[in-house]
Amino acid sequence: MARDEMATVRASIAGGAAVVPQHVAIIMDGNGRWAKLRGRPRLFGHRAGAKRVRDIVQACPQIGIKYLTIFAFSTENWKRTQTEVAGLMTMFKRYIMKEAQALHKAGVRVRFIGDRIRLEPALVRLMNDLETLTCGNDTVHLTIAINYGGRDEVTRAVRRMAVDVAAGRLKAEDVTAETLASFLDTHVLPDPDLVIRTSGEARISNFLLWQSAYAEYEFIDTLWPDFTPEEFARVIGRFASRDRRFGGTKA
Template sequence: MSAGHRPGQSNPPVHVAIIMDGNGRWAQMRGLPRQEGHRRGLEALRSTVRNAGELGVKVLTLYSFSTENWRRPATEVSFLLGLLRRFVEKDLAELKASGVRVRIIGRRDDLTPDLVRLVEHAETATRDNTRMTLVVAFNYGARDEIVRAARRLAADAAAGRIDATAIDEDMLGLHLDTADLPDPELVIRTSGETRISNFLLWQAAYAEFVFTPVLWPDFDRAALEAALAEYARRERRFGGVPEALDRKVGAA
């Protein structure tokens, strides 16, 4: 958990997570096919990675494809999978050169072997980079993640490797896909929707949320800076009380 944050603090959050939403509506508003919205969304992804790094964000998690997205039309799913391939193939060299470590979270057991190899290659090629970590949530669902972690803990307990009564929040957290990452301090959702859609349910327990009406293909540096500025105005208490009130009560 991150240290307390005071309103107006200029330091950016260490970990920003974004639910990239609105590609389809962006295309529909312009009389374009949904694929064009996704294509333009990929451009927004590229610029957001650059902008976040320049603004001092150390971990950026992007919700690119959920476990529920398989329900979309097969042609759209195929296009989205192709976008991931093209992103890794085209952008990996630049990400590596700019010091970005790539992490992919989510299920891999139902991905095609070539896609698994691509994902593993992206992680291996950038694993020594330290300037920023780009986490791509792909074939990811938070409930599925928690279930997978619970199953591993249950198997360990059944085999006698751990004591079931010793399982606590920290132990479960170490079995999540994000075990080696700090929790997000800020979660942004674009397109005006105000739900989190099965994204980082455990990790975002104390995150600040910013819901912006900007559709994802239009999400630019100004939109990111506005979200960071809104975060800076928040006071993060983690279940406590404001510092000023705490002093007042203590003096009473």
């Protein structure tokens, strides 16, 4: 049945019957609870979650999604135990080393957003190398948010903009919403059309605050490691029924 549902969504897309979001953002929640249900440590769940990322990225071109942004590590996640944080940083490095060539071969362009200053130099080098390796790809644009927070991103953007104003490169009276957006980490990306959060939590957790002003949201109960490409396709299928007016009304 799951494969049939995936095929149905793909057929609807191909026939023009379904509206596909150009950009989907995902808050990948529930790894720790998934591991706890199995009597395993939290890092076991994070590793399972990393494998699920591969499946969802591979499903994007089949469904017709061009841009995918995933929330991997927030500015608030440093509050977790030292063991978990260290394990996550090691996992990020291993993920990049293991997946780099496969992502490149699949035509995935990878970008990272967030403040890199607090990250280990070895991890930052791997991130930079992966961005360089995949910079010419265009099948799927995968953006990974590491040490990212929406408030922090806007704060850093305003700080950079203030420097330009002080230097005379930008006039304060010329600052618009579009000007501020051009200083954000995501300035080269379209705003997300759909934000998905797994695990049953119904909050946005400081993720893409500016960019998601008019995004549609889906809060689903499935824990991230159990979020299959088939369920992903069903969520995308439901997106087509949303009435998006962006503050206006239909004629």
